[in-house]
Amino acid sequence: MIHFERTKLANGLTVIVHQDKTTPMVALDVCYNVGSRDEHPDRTGFAHLFEHLMFGGSKHIPTYDEALQKAGGDNNAYTSNDLTNYYLTLPKNNLETGFWLESDRMLELAFSKSSLEVQRSVVIEEFKQRTLNQPYGDTWALLRQLAYKVHPYQWPTIGREISHIEKATMQQVKDFFYSHYAPDNSVLVVTGDVEFDQVLTLAERWFGPIPNRNVKPRNLPKEPVQTELREQTVYRDVPNDTLYLAYHMCDRLDSSYYATDLISDVLSNGNSSRMYVNLVQKQKLFTELDAYLSGDFEPGLFVVSGKPSDGVSLETARDAINQELDRMKTELVSEYELEKVKNKVEANIVYGEMNYLTKAMNLATNEILGDAAMINSQVDCYRAVTSEQIQHVARQLFRPENCSVLNYIAKK
Amino acid sequence: MINRSIPPTVNPIEHIDIIQANKRLLSNGLPVYYLNAGSQDVVKVDIVFEAGTWFQPQNLIASMCNSMLECGSENYTAEEIAEKFDYYGAYIQLEVDQNQGFVNLVSLSKYLPEVLAVVENMIKRSVFPEHELEVLIAKNKQKFLFENEKVRTLCQKKYTQVLFGNDHPYAITNTLEDFDRFTREDLLQFYKSYYSSANCHIIVAGKVDEPVLELINNCFGGTDWNHEVLQSPEYSICPNPVKRHFVEKANGIQSAVRVGKFWVPKSHPDYHALSILLTIFGGYFGSRLMANIREEKGYTYGIGSYLLSLKEASYLIIPTEVGNEFVEPTIKEIEFEMRCLQNELVPEDELETVKSYLLGEFLRDFDGPFALASSFKSINDFGLDYSFYDKYLQVLRQITPAELLQLAKKYLNPEDCYTVVAGSAQ
Numbered sequence: 022m023i024h025f026e027r028t029k030l031a032n033g034l035t036v037i038v039h040q041d042k043t044t045p046m047v048a049l050d051v052c053y054n055v056g057s058r059d060e061h062p063d064r065t066g067f068a069h070l071f072e073h074l075m076f077g078g079s080k081h082i083p084t085y086d087e088a089l090q091k092a093g094g095d096n097n098a099y100t101s102n103d104l105t106n107y108y109l110t111l112p113k114n115n116l117e118t119g120f121w122l123e124s125d126r127m128l129e130l131a132f133s134k135s136s137l138e139v140q141r142s143v144v145i146e147e148f149k150q151r152t153l154n155q156p157y158g159d160t161w162a163l164l165r166q167l168a169y170k171v172h173p174y175q176w177p178t179i180g181r182e183i184s185h186i187e188k189a190t191m192q193q194v195k196d197f198f199y200s201h202y203a204p205d206n207s208v209l210v211v212t213g214d215v216e217f218d219q220v221l222t223l224a225e226r227w228f229g230p231i232p233n234r235n236v237k238p239r240n241l242p243k244e245p246v247q248t249e250l251r252e253q254t255v256y257r258d259v260p261n262d263t264l265y266l267a268y269h270m271c272d273r274l275d276s277s278y279y280a281t282d283l284i285s286d287v288l289s290n291g292n293s294s295r296m297y298v299n300l301v302q303k304q305k306l307f308t309e310l311d312a313y314l315s316g317d318f319e320p321g322l323f324v325v326s327g328k329p330s331d332g333v334s335l336e337t338a339r340d341a342i343n344q345e346l347d348r349m350k351t352e353l354v355s356e357y358e359l360e361k362v363k364n365k366v367e368a369n370i371v372y373g374e375m376n377y378l379t380k381a382m383n384l385a386t387n388e389i390l391g392d393a394a395m396i397n398s399q400v401d402c403y404r405a406v407t408s409e410q411i412q413h414v415a416r417q418l419f420r421p422e423n424c425s426v427l428n429y430i431a432k433k
Numbered sequence: 434m435i436n437r438s439i440p441p442t443v444n445p446i447e448h449i450d451i452i453q454a455n456k457r458l459l460s461n462g463l464p465v466y467y468l469n470a471g472s473q474d475v476v477k478v479d480i481v482f483e484a485g486t487w488f489q490p491q492n493l494i495a496s497m498c499n500s501m502l503e504c505g506s507e508n509y510t511a512e513e514i515a516e517k518f519d520y521y522g523a524y525i526q527l528e529v530d531q532n533q534g535f536v537n538l539v540s541l542s543k544y545l546p547e548v549l550a551v552v553e554n555m556i557k558r559s560v561f562p563e564h565e566l567e568v569l570i571a572k573n574k575q576k577f578l579f580e581n582e583k584v585r586t587l588c589q590k591k592y593t594q595v596l597f598g599n600d601h602p603y604a605i606t607n608t609l610e611d612f613d614r615f616t617r618e619d620l621l622q623f624y625k626s627y628y629s630s631a632n633c634h635i636i637v638a639g640k641v642d643e644p645v646l647e648l649i650n651n652c653f654g655g656t657d658w659n660h661e662v663l664q665s666p667e668y669s670i671c672p673n674p675v676k677r678h679f680v681e682k683a684n685g686i687q688s689a690v691r692v693g694k695f696w697v698p699k700s701h702p703d704y705h706a707l708s709i710l711l712t713i714f715g716g717y718f719g720s721r722l723m724a725n726i727r728e729e730k731g732y733t734y735g736i737g738s739y740l741l742s743l744k745e746a747s748y749l750i751i752p753t754e755v756g757n758e759f760v761e762p763t764i765k766e767i768e769f770e771m772r773c774l775q776n777e778l779v780p781e782d783e784l785e786t787v788k789s790y791l792l793g794e795f796l797r798d799f800d801g802p803f804a805l806a807s808s809f810k811s812i813n814d815f816g817l818d819y820s821f822y823d824k825y826l827q828v829l830r831q832i833t834p835a836e837l838l839q840l841a842k843k844y845l846n847p848e849d850c851y852t853v854v855a856g857s858a859q
């Protein structure tokens with residue numbers, strides 16, 4: 022259970038505070054409700070490029086990192102399809118430095134030309150390092166493009182192609198900032214040995230004067246229901262064939278979400294999971310086999326990916342996976358097995374609550390999703406899932422017409 | 434109106450609380466180090482054996498032997514072992530490094546008795562079933578091929594070979610053929626020779642109370658697993674006389690670069706001051722290497738300098754991945770930054786920034802049970818005690834630009850460095 026207090030400033034900024042007296046540090050997390058789903062299809066990778074620019078100096082502070090390091094701080098950030106999250110940690114007596122830094126870059130960036138040029142090339146090198154020069158590095162780009170025809174989840178956060186990043190202009194950077202970076206489109210979370218009133222005073226002082234920017238509510242096209250199996254085969258310079266099956270699943274707030282997550286656990290979480298025991302250990306059909314959720318807020322993907330053992334064809338591999346998926350539809354998961362995956366979820370939640378920074382990040386992302394309090398109700402939500410629900414959801418999910426297949430074949 | 438151009442006052446870190454590890458011997462003499470810390474009912478138990486790659490008679494034996502520990506014991510099949518861990522939400526991590534083999538467990542306190550019973554049997558009565566070994570080998574072969582596609586893997590392997598010579602265990606020389614060169618009996622032999630109570634210590638962190646320590650004594654304090662331990666082999670380091678090396682990997686658009694040299698051990702009087710020098714050079718986001726090569730030139734997504742302290746040797750490594758066209762400019766800039774530190778005093782302001790940053794890092798290193806355990810390990814493995822950290826703080830608070838300049842002159846000569854490039858950019 023994570024106790025927290027929450028309030029909203031007049032300019033729309035949500036402030037959340039969780040007290041943890043066991044650490045000498047504080048964490049400050051500013052999460053913006055903007056991700057790669059908010060990009061124009063011809064300017065993909067922009068939200069992530071922007072994350073880099075957020076470190077290129079703000080209106081009154083030329084170098085973010087140096088100022089933070091002088092106070093003993095450390096920081097990082099990430100961009101997903103759904104949001105962009107910035108977080109820092111500081112010794113608790115230097116908390117105000119964090120407020121100064123984060124509020125200034127929410128107020129206004131320096132928009133320096135040289136920063137744009139350098140970060141553009143850094144991101145291009147990152148693009149190469151993560152996708153082009155990595156075995157299987159383009160998997161997600163291919164899979165998303167196959168599964169989504171309309172929704173912006175069709176491109177990965179790093180972007181669809183390098184040229185989009187090459188062409189980004191300063192005007193686009195400015196427009197992006199003022200339409201998405203705003204108190205009314207973000208959440209501020211502070212965790213550590215702090216008092217709510219102390220944080221509120223600092224928040225009013227530093228973030229209070231930033232104007233509300235009337236951020237427009239998001240209006241994204243809905244992905245039409247998939248009506249037939251999609252299949253793509255690519256040949257790449259990789260050591261082994263790999264098979265990917267992606268099924269459309271519910272959104273993160275749907276009541277079926279918890280059952281969906283538990284299905285992936287029954288299938289592949291841990292060495293006692295069904296697919297691992299049956300297909301990796303016993304039948305030796307795969308050397309690697311996983312089932313997982315893409316983790317998106319809006320309707321996402323339930324993915325099964327596997328590397329067949331030497332001499333096992335992709336057809337045999339696919340049949341074996343389908344047999345396991347069919348079992349989820351035809352047989353009820355036993356009480357014991359359900360208890361096992363729920364225990365594991367619950368233990369993971371306890372492990373996650375050990376660290377003040379993890380707690381800050383979870384509070385922030387849950388608040389962007391809808392309500393920070395969800396981190397405290399999730400155990401009950403998982404506990405309430407029944408075998409019948411799992412079966413029901415599996416029947417909805419594992420239909421051929423709901424599936425996109427990617428055959429990723431090693432060039433011989 | 435607040436004046437945003439004036440930063441809030443930065444307060445110095447005055448008080449640093451370090452929870453130190455306590456030591457206790459089990460009934461059989463096995464040392465247990467424990468750290469009672471944290472608010473969650475969680476325990477981490479690290480069972481450590483002097484059974485790293487240093488001791489293996491041929492490639493892969495140490496890691497394969499270690500991995501096989503969860504693949505079946507007298508009381509449990511591989512599946513039953515996995516079943517128990519999953520049911521109780523516990524995590525077991527099996528790992529080897531150059532000197533040690535680890536069985537690391539994280540568990541909720543309330544399930545520790547059930548989980549530890551399984552770990553006990555895995556460690557004391559492992560049976561190495563043939564079928565599971567075949568599965569493990571197939572899995573690791575594919576992983577090997579996958580890793581070997583990456584320029585950074587190829588570069589790191591070559592770098593360790595250049596430094597230590599191919600016959601030294603700190604050189605990574607694994608090949609695909611190595612997977613067919615050992616038998617189940619080789620693994621059993623290694624297991625019997627090194628996974629013994631006489632070759633083991635345990636580090637426990639988290640909610641550690643008297644019942645937890647008793648439980649550990651009940652599981653591991655007996656004389657029923659005290660086999661004779663083989664003597665440690667000896668090796669000598671044979672550095673390659675050539676400083677520049679290249680590994681070909683066709684068709685890549687980026688190359689991996691490693692620059693570095695041997696370094697002083699943790700016990701050396703210059704160690705602490707040098708670790709501050711290395712932070713300035715490449716040890717944090719605002720470091721010279723990052724500021725120049727990433728933030729000014731944009732050649733790479735990331736570059737830094739890392740120190741690898743091993744039991745028998747230490748080395749510095751500057752790893753990066755850059756577009757093929759940036760390989761030579763990057764190497765030039767690394768050299769340039771070394772010479773800068775040798776020729777010009779580090780500005781006071783920069784040194785102050787680094788000192789503050791490192792003090793913050795120091796606080797993080799002792800925050801929470803897992804961090805405490807890790808900081809303890811990094812002295813205990815080298816026969817050092819907590820005065821190591823007192824000394825560090827003292828050096829950190831007192832070091833001057835002039836001392837750093839002298840150290841750079843002595844230790845950061847580009848001429849002493851090895852450079853390895855892997856990719857298609859010769």
